[in-house]
Amino acid sequence: xxxxxxxxxxxxxxxxxxxxxxxxxxxxxxxxxxxxxxxxxxxxxxxxxxxxxxxxxxxxxxxxxxxxxxxxxxxxxxxxxxxxxxxxxxxxxxxxxxxxxxxxxxxxxxxxxxxxxxxxxxxxxxxxxxxxxxxxxxxxxxxx
Numbered sequence: 001x002x003x004x005x006x007x008x009x010x011x012x013x014x015x016x017x018x019x020x021x022x023x024x025x026x027x028x029x030x031x032x033x034x035x036x037x038x039x040x041x042x043x044x045x046x047x048x049x050x051x052x053x054x055x056x057x058x059x060x061x062x063x064x065x066x067x068x069x070x071x072x073x074x075x076x077x078x079x080x081x082x083x084x085x086x087x088x089x090x091x092x093x094x095x096x097x098x099x100x101x102x103x104x105x106x107x108x109x110x111x112x113x114x115x116x117x118x119x120x121x122x123x124x125x126x127x128x129x130x131x132x133x134x135x136x137x138x139x140x141x142x143x144x
Contacts, residue, residue: 002040002139003039007035007038012131013034029127032056033055034055035054035127035131037053046087047090047091049090050087051088051100053084053131062075062077067113072087072103073087074086083124100135100136104132107132108129111129
């Protein structure tokens with residue numbers, strides 16, 4: 001298993017500016033909602049590329065979200081909806097080597113589906129996508 005790679009919060013989450021009744025307001029995410037670390041590895045037992053996210057307080061019940069093609073599954077916080085784990089089925093995507101960049105389009109599709117459900121949680125999935133884009137070169141795993 002690989003070591004945790006530190007995530008710079010300012011690089012992956014920008015405040016949003018909005019105006020309400022003539023007053024400009026900046027809205028940002030809590031440090032508890034931005035991953036402080038990410039790591040990726042190949043799990044031989046399941047045949048999946050696993051990408052994990054670590055948060056300041058990650059002690060909450062989690063639930064699985066599986067996409068319809070079963071290529072990508074997610075583990076999200078039951079109450080927070082924070083993304084804790086992405087699992088890419090290497091056999092389903094027919095990959096011989098596993099690199100996060102190869103799986104990004106499929107991961108993006110699933111994260112976009114979650115984000116389209118609306119609400120404030122959309123920003124959490126955008127942050128996860130930014131983390132993956134920024135750290136993709138460091139998240140390499142080889143089957144075997």
